[in-house]
Amino acid sequence: MISAADPEPRRFSPLRMLVLHFRPRRVAEKTLRFTLTWGLGGMAAVLVCLQLFTGILLKFAYAPVPTQAYASLAHLQENFLFGQLVRSIHFWSANLLVVVVCLHGLRVFFTGGFHPPRRLNWVVGLSLLILVLASNLTGYLLPWDQLAYWATIICISMLEYIPVIGGRMQQIVLAGPQIGPATLRNFFAMHTAVFPVMIVMLMAFHFWRVRKAGGLVIPRSPAEASDDKPVLVPTYPNLLLREAALALATLAGVLILSLLCDAPLGQPANPGLSPNPTKAPWYFAGVQELLMHFNPGFALLIAAILTIAAFCLPYINYNNAPAGIWFVSVNGRRTARASAVAASVFLPLIILLDEYAVHIPAMPPGLPQAFSHGIVPIFLFIAVIICFYALIVRKFHASRLESVQAVFVFLAVGWVILTATCVIFRGEGMNLRWPF
Ligand code: HEM
Structure with missing residues (x-):
């Protein structure tokens, strides 16, 4: 040495x-x-x-x-x-x-x-x-x-x-x-x-x-x-x-x-x-699943926003946050775990609700479909992200990097769930099915 x-x-x-x-x-x-x-x-x-x-x-x-x-x-x-x-x-x-x-x-x-x-x-x-x-x-x-x-x-x-x-x-x-x-x-x-x-x-x-x-x-x-x-x-x-x-x-x-x-x-x-069914390759199955829940134009907009956000991640000011440590800190680890659990519970729930119960186009009544199926969910999506960020800061007293990391974990786990839903759980007619 x-x-x-x-x-x-x-x-x-x-x-x-x-x-x-x-x-x-x-x-x-x-x-x-x-x-x-x-x-x-x-x-x-x-x-x-x-x-x-x-x-x-x-x-x-x-x-x-x-x-x-x-x-x-x-x-x-x-x-x-x-x-x-x-x-x-x-x-x-x-x-x-x-x-x-x-x-x-x-x-x-x-x-x-x-x-x-x-x-x-x-x-x-x-x-x-x-x-x-x-x-x-x-x-x-x-x-x-x-x-x-x-x-x-x-x-x-x-x-x-x-x-x-x-x-x-x-x-x-x-x-x-x-x-x-x-x-x-x-x-x-x-x-x-x-x-x-x-x-x-x-x-x-x-x-x-x-x-x-x-x-x-x-x-x-x-x-x-x-x-x-x-x-x-x-x-x-x-x-x-x-x-x-x-x-x-x-x-x-x-x-x-x-x-x-x-x-x-x-x-x-x-x-x-x-x-039947016709599916995209597995690495684009997340986008295909997203298209099934949102107006297609808005679904692609969400994918584009997330991609641009990923490119911008290093340019946020993290106030000399530490580097080289997995998940930043003990608190960072805790917030990341909580986000992973939140995404694993809420996302399947929303997919099931949209599929069988609420069906987003009918909500709120009276709006043209492009609005109810498009703008409403996109605002909901942005609102959920902002509320989630605020919740992490408040509940865990998380630093900026820890909170951004928590949102990142939420979206990454969400993406995996969307991909798995399309690849594993969609069958004939792209309907949900139990594969095992
Ligand atoms: C064909 C694709 C890629 C190849 C072959 C590649 C290869 C590598 C290698 C060999 C290293 C050095 C050590 C290591 O981590 O094993 C490295 C470091 C790095 N890579 Fe990649 N990479 C690829 C894609 C990516 C992607 C998708 C990202 C970001 C999203 C990325 C960001 C970085 C950064 C920032 C470093 C420096 C990290 C550090 O200092 O800890 N790379 N890459």
Whole structure:
């Protein structure tokens, strides 16, 4: 172990030079603790690499035209050595990437890794999340089977509800009046060229910003002064061996999953026969569920407001709040727990009430549906958030960061419940059903 004042060892090695382009020579010992990051950022990076590698292999077999796309993948699975496995690895790493990137974003938020000087990196990270979602969605259509075809239709039809520009956006995405060869060509180009290039470039910038901020946020107990010098240890072997082990574990996990469960390939797409129910891919199921309870335009407005709020989170003044501590403080932990419980109780209740009892359009009577189904719920939604924030401040004497964190937990748990409701509990006709 060496301190910040120790002279640097000067040894030339090309591999070391390459690695040190990405990593500093020394890192703070406290940031090596696994429970600070759970290795999620590194896992996401490994999954992106796996996506690129298997994606290049798939390109040798895939034909991006509706008449051949499905057959080319069936042929790959049946006749190519490891064809099924390569496809399954691509499928599972894509889905896991969404989960891992979301968990990484949550970890950054809950350990206060978004405060200055890491504010810009939060924004870069969220942009990466959007690109990962866009990349997944454009890849979803490529098999051209029933699931792919109709789930993409559901997603594209959501655009229609965006005021003023929605119709135009829909035409651009479809590249014509309806989903067809030009849509597949566009999705293929976006999925295999535009989004991968953007993700790789943004990832490089993301890693550089981590270095520029002096590494990861360092956990400090409340008693420690912020100008205490951290203990530093050499990056090799301390960090690099841990990262190599994590990368191998991630690869092994994806490989086992892909060997156990094949990537799905259903019946070929049939534009004349929609499956019942028709659902969006699971990562957009939360939006689909929201559309079922609100006027669609307002539901998308809520999703847009929440996205913009997420980008703005680091720019709120938190009065030198502590960083590097999970859930800020003991009180922060308590408020987060209370919010999670509140969301888990109230949201299912509201979904059930809207489905079976109150039915929001009928309330209040006499108003046109756009008002009763749209403006009323949106005001209700904003009022609930404000009241919830005020309640947390009053009841728990929470600081600004603790209260913002509580609202964040409420919305995040709410989002998970909306997603689970649509994916698990909606059956034929998109009616609620008991799945087990
Ligand atoms: C493809 C997606 C992403 C990749 C590959 C990635 C990768 C990484 C890696 C390797 C680190 C360093 C250590 C670690 O946490 O494991 C990191 C740190 C960071 N990431 Fe990401 N990330 C991604 C998406 C995101 C997202 C969605 C957010 C925010 C919502 C985000 C915000 C940050 C911030 C602020 C840091 C510095 C945190 C700290 O110092 O504690 N990243 N990222």
